[in-house]
Amino acid sequence: MKLPTLQKILLDFEPARENFLPAVKKINQIFGYVSQKDIYRLAEYFSLSPAEAASAVSFYDDIRIKPKSNLEIKVCMSTPCELRGASAVLKEVENFLRANSERDKTARLEIMTRSCQGRCQRGPVIIVNDNIYDEVKPHTVDDILASYFEK
């Protein structure tokens, strides 16, 4: 399937400020992310400063500003998960990835911290690609993540 160009996507939107976010969401949906170059072109099209456009794009968790990684790990860092040990889990995730990215140089890895995932009673919560893991403990992180390296 051939992807449309940014210019073609923008034809669906009048260059009014209220259409900025719908256009950004559409671009994110089609390309999987909104590049820095796209942000500049969007700013120009919608008469925003590049800083305003970049700030608006980065505000939304669901809008990516770079291509998706092979392994995307989200760690919930909202207060309930934090109180249940999310910081220690995050540290273990970082340690695991540091060790394994040296072993597998082709892997594209990314850790993101996220706000509440609506599973507070079962925190700490991590999401690996689209799989949700509840009640994660630092000592269970290796087993969870290792399974993704073996695939």
Ligand code: FES
């Ligand atoms: S605080 Fe982590 S799921 Fe709600």
